[in-house]
Amino acid sequence: MALLSRQFSEGRLNPDEFSERSAAIAAAMTRADLEPIFADLPAKPGAASASSIEHPRDWRAIVMALIPLVALGFTILVPHGWLAWLALPILGILLYR
Structure with missing residues (x-):
């Protein structure tokens, strides 16, 4: 019922549809009875589409x-510059501890 209310509050259902679907939820006996009620609605209301989600960049990964x-x-x-490679594990430990 909470999911249906959320769908209604986000404007995906008009009041008549909400009433009809609420009655169908109240009459449902099994989960299979609920599937047709939500078949034409998004599974998680309020969730952004996968393409619009922005992932924050982890500065530690950029540094590494x-x-x-x-x-x-x-x-x-630099002469003896190969010694810089020894710092990689140390910096990794310091950044990700």
């Missing part, structure tokens, strides 16, 4: 992606 590039630069440009 850039560190090998910096280490490669040290390897090429």
